[in-house]
Amino acid sequence: MIVNESTTRTLLFTGKGGVGKTSVACATAIALADTGKRVLLVSTDPASNLSDVLGTSIGSSPVPVNGVPGLVAVNIDPAAAAAAYRNRVVDPYRGKADEAEISRIEEQLSGACTVEIAAFDAFAGMLAGGSPEYDHVVFDTAPTGHTLRLLALPTAWSTFLETNTSGASCLGPHSGLTVQKGLYADAVSALGDSRRTTLVLVARPDTGSLSEAARSSSELAALGLRNQMLVINAVFNARDVGDPIATALEARGTRAMSSMPACLVTLPRVEIPLRGHNILGCDALRSFLSGNEAIDVLSAAAESIPELPSLKSLVDEIGASGHGLVLVTGKGGVGKTTIAAAIAVELSARGLPVHLTTTDPASHLTGTLGQEVPGLRVSRIDPKAETDAYIARALEVARPHSDALALETLEEDLRSPCTEEVAVFHAFSRLITSARREIVIMDTAPTGHTLLLLDATGAYHREMVRKLGNRTIGTPMLRLRDPEHTRVLIVTLPETTPVHEAAELQADLRRAGIEPFAWIVNASLAAARPTDPLLAARARAELEQIRAVEVTHAVRMAVVPWFTGELTGSDSLRHLAVGSHST
Numbered sequence: 001m002i003v004n005e006s007t008t009r010t011l012l013f014t015g016k017g018g019v020g021k022t023s024v025a026c027a028t029a030i031a032l033a034d035t036g037k038r039v040l041l042v043s044t045d046p047a048s049n050l051s052d053v054l055g056t057s058i059g060s061s062p063v064p065v066n067g068v069p070g071l072v073a074v075n076i077d078p079a080a081a082a083a084a085y086r087n088r089v090v091d092p093y094r095g096k097a098d099e100a101e102i103s104r105i106e107e108q109l110s111g112a113c114t115v116e117i118a119a120f121d122a123f124a125g126m127l128a129g130g131s132p133e134y135d136h137v138v139f140d141t142a143p144t145g146h147t148l149r150l151l152a153l154p155t156a157w158s159t160f161l162e163t164n165t166s167g168a169s170c171l172g173p174h175s176g177l178t179v180q181k182g183l184y185a186d187a188v189s190a191l192g193d194s195r196r197t198t199l200v201l202v203a204r205p206d207t208g209s210l211s212e213a214a215r216s217s218s219e220l221a222a223l224g225l226r227n228q229m230l231v232i233n234a235v236f237n238a239r240d241v242g243d244p245i246a247t248a249l250e251a252r253g254t255r256a257m258s259s260m261p262a263c264l265v266t267l268p269r270v271e272i273p274l275r276g277h278n279i280l281g282c283d284a285l286r287s288f289l290s291g292n293e294a295i296d297v298l299s300a301a302a303e304s305i306p307e308l309p310s311l312k313s314l315v316d317e318i319g320a321s322g323h324g325l326v327l328v329t330g331k332g333g334v335g336k337t338t339i340a341a342a343i344a345v346e347l348s349a350r351g352l353p354v355h356l357t358t359t360d361p362a363s364h365l366t367g368t369l370g371q372e373v374p375g376l377r378v379s380r381i382d383p384k385a386e387t388d389a390y391i392a393r394a395l396e397v398a399r400p401h402s403d404a405l406a407l408e409t410l411e412e413d414l415r416s417p418c419t420e421e422v423a424v425f426h427a428f429s430r431l432i433t434s435a436r437r438e439i440v441i442m443d444t445a446p447t448g449h450t451l452l453l454l455d456a457t458g459a460y461h462r463e464m465v466r467k468l469g470n471r472t473i474g475t476p477m478l479r480l481r482d483p484e485h486t487r488v489l490i491v492t493l494p495e496t497t498p499v500h501e502a503a504e505l506q507a508d509l510r511r512a513g514i515e516p517f518a519w520i521v522n523a524s525l526a527a528a529r530p531t532d533p534l535l536a537a538r539a540r541a542e543l544e545q546i547r548a549v550e551v552t553h554a555v556r557m558a559v560v561p562w563f564t565g566e567l568t569g570s571d572s573l574r575h576l577a578v579g580s581h582s583t
Contacts, residue, residue, distance in 0.1 A: 002231065002270055002289070003031045007136070008198045010127065010190065012225070014141045015202035016212040017332020018493065020233040020279070024202050024272070025140035026053050027285040033071035034286070037135040041065070041073040044123050044141045048075045049497045055281045067282045072134070076122045085121055124187040127197075192224030199225045201267070204234050205253030208367070209333075214261035229268040232257065236274040239532050245525070246532035248564035276537035278496050305539065308527050308546065308559035311342070312578045314518050318439070318487060319347045325435035325479070329444045330491035331501045335522040338567050338576070339491050339560070340443035341368045345570045346577035348376040353438040357381065357431060359424065365443060370569035381427045383420050390423035429476045435485065480514050487517035492549070494524045494542035494559075503553050518556035519549050527561035 002024075013025040022043075029041040040062065043050045050058040050073055056066045060077035090105055097105075126137055190196055199220055203213040210232075217228055236253055238246035272289065279288050318326055328340040337358070344356040355377045358365050365378060372378075391414045398410055431440050479485045488509060492502040506516050525539035526546060550557050565572055 002028050002200065002229070003035070007032065008194075008196055008227070009135065010137050010139070010197040011200055012139045012141060012197065013200045013202055014216060014220075016204075016209050018334055018498070019202050019204045019209055020272075021202040022049060022053055022140050022497075023279040023285065023288060024200070024231055024233060025138055026050070027279075027288045028200075029071055029073075029136075029138040030065075030068050030282060030285050031289060032136050032138070033065075033068050037070060038133065039071045039136045039138060040126070040131050040134040041071060041138045041140065042123075042126060043073075043075045044139060048140070049501055050075060050140065052497050052500055053280060053285070065282070081122045127187045127190050188224065192226070194227035197225065197227060199228045200231055201228060201264075202231045202233060205232055205236070205256050207256045207259075210256055210260045210264060211367075214263050217263050217267070229270070230264050231270045231272065233272045234274040235271045236534075239534055243530050243532040243535070244564055245528055245530040245562065246535055249535070249562075274534065276534045277541060280496060305526050305529060305543065308524070309557055310578075311339075311520065311558040311560050311576065314489070314520070314556065314558050315343055315346050315577050318343065319350060319352055321484075322352055323436060323438055324440075324484070325432055325486045326439065326441045327444055327480075327486065327488045328442065328491060329488060330505065331498055334491045334493050334498055335560075336491045337365055337368050337443045338573070339489070339520055339522060340441050341365060342567075342573040342576040344376055344439075344441045345369070345373055345573040347439055347441075348373060349570075349574060351375070355379065355431075355434065355438050355440045356443070357440065358443040359428065368568055368573070373570050381424055381431075383424055386423040386427045387420045390426060391419065432476045432479050432486075435479075477513075481512075483515060483517070486514070488514060489518055489520055490516050490554075491520045491522050494521050494526065494545045496545060499545045499548060499553075502549075506553060516555070518558065519554035521546055521549055521557065521559045523562045524559050525562050527559045528563075 011025075011028065013021050013028070015021045022045075026041065029039050033039045041050070043058075048058075054065050054073060056063065056073065058073045058075050060075055060080040062072045062074040065071040065073050086106070090102060093102055093105060123139070127139075131137060199217075201213045201217055203209040213230065221228070235257075236246075236249050238250045240246055275288070277284070279285060318324075326340075326343065328336050328343070330336055340356065340358075344354050348354040354375070356365065357379045359381045365380065369376075369378065391411075394414060395407065395411060398407060402410065431442065434440055490502050490506060492498045502519065509516055524542055524546070525535055526542040528539070530536055530539060546559060560576060563572070563576065567573065567576060
């Protein structure tokens with residue numbers, strides 16, 4: 001059981017996107033509150049869906065959860081946290097510094113990096129012993145890549161503040177940061193104290209999800225989070241052994257769990273069975289951890305499933321021009337990497353020049369492709385490598401014109417964790433430009449990280465417009481907004497929360513002037529048409545969301561069936577792209 005007499009005050013839930021991490025975190029928070037504990041549930045996910053899952057409107061201030069006495073929930077809203085952070089840094093200078101100096105400080109605080117660090121600032125305060133009125137604090141964190149960045153920041157910023165003497169950084173004046181040194185030190189201490197903090201790794205019974213959990217386990221242990229447990233969600237046992245989809249799904253889960261990485265085998269483990277319905281609302285969350293499945297879900301009458309549009313028509317349209325940028329984006333865990341790889345492999349097989357790349361810090365492109373594909377160029381924007389190269393270039397340019405003190409100051413400032421944002425942006429811009437002569441298919445990181453990257457291109461665009469006035473400029477953002485150059489594919493799953501999150505992503509893109517090209521509903525049981533009663537119930541439940549995508553959200557839509565085979569290697573990926581079932 002996740003909840004028992006030795007449950008620590010702080011619980012950090014993390015995992016690959018789409019594994020049910022939020023459901024498990026919310027169910028745990030409710031279980032603790034039902035024992036009479038005072039519980040604070042906190043989301044640090046930029047794409048948080050707490051409101052949908054809990055059935056209560058959750059904002060940036062703590063609110064009681066309807067129907068659960070003792071439970072209070074809050075979203076760490078990145079924009080609100082950034083505004084509060086800016087005010088805290090800038091306010092002491094108002095009335096003391098001139099307008100030019102204040103403008104300079106505000107400019108330093110205008111980047112996407114400030115938003116991320118400000119959200120961390122709020123997180124660190126709660127982690128370091130804030131909110132003493134609560135018996136437990138449960139953190140529903142962002143998908144793994146973002147969480148690793150977040151949890152590494154206490155150490156990164158403590159080190160930076162100890163060594164930075166230049167008086168400023170991309171987060172504002174040094175004096176505005178040093179007051180946080182004690183907070184960051186306390187956060188580091190809380191993370192490493194097994195009596196205070198437990199890291200709960202949430203995974204599904206599939207190889208990719210468990211591999212991601214193992215990677216997180218090792219990397220977070222290196223940061224001091226060694227008190228860990230594993231939750232495997234959606235464990236499936238076939239009821240209809242004559243259904244090839246059901247038997248394949250059960251066999252896939254059995255193989256994955258029997259061969260899971262050694263570092264996970266030794267962890268305390270909880271298994272949660274697959275449900276035939278979406279986990280929304282407090283009643284569903286209470287039964288989620290209990291193992292009780294509603295009988296009526298399994299006996300519902302079959303609903304006729306209509307023909308659904310395949311991925312092939314989208315692939316044909318993308319390949320028609322022979323060049324351009326294809327951004328495959330969406331919430332973590334919806335299958336962006338598989339979809340991006342399938343489109344790339346199929347277009348490459350048609351003799352088109354294709355470059356498949358990723359910005360995802362938790363990417364597994366190589367494993368998906370299985371082996372080198374003739375004619376397909378594959379790369380990855382590695383944040384560390386890009387940052388090292390960026391720093392080397394900056395120092396090389398400055399060296400002929402700077403004395404030793406100036407170089408030392410520059411090198412010190414470049415050690416800021418925010419330098420990574422700038423370096424990744426430069427790499428992203430190069431790929432946008434190369435799409436004028438080839439098809440660049442980019443497997444982007446989970447939603448929050450992708451939006452930070454797009455925000456960097458927008459900030460650059462605004463700065464160029466400010467400097468150049470009305471002159472025509474070819475910035476990355478203009479190319480992202482150009483439907484002849486860029487096609488954005490939003491990948492989702494046929495479930496309530498992923499579709500809602502994809503709709504929010506589309507709204508954010510539209511506010512940035514980027515119109516999505518199409519939606520792809522991935523891993524659909526409705527399109528696969530299983531006969532197993534539990535899977536058939538889930539297939540029928542998908543139809544409402546598929547209709548919502550088609551009628552309300554998407555200009556174009558494709559529905560990709562759940563496949564019985566492993567979706568690795570060029571043959572399986574091409575089957576996916578052209579809509580054929582792989583066995």
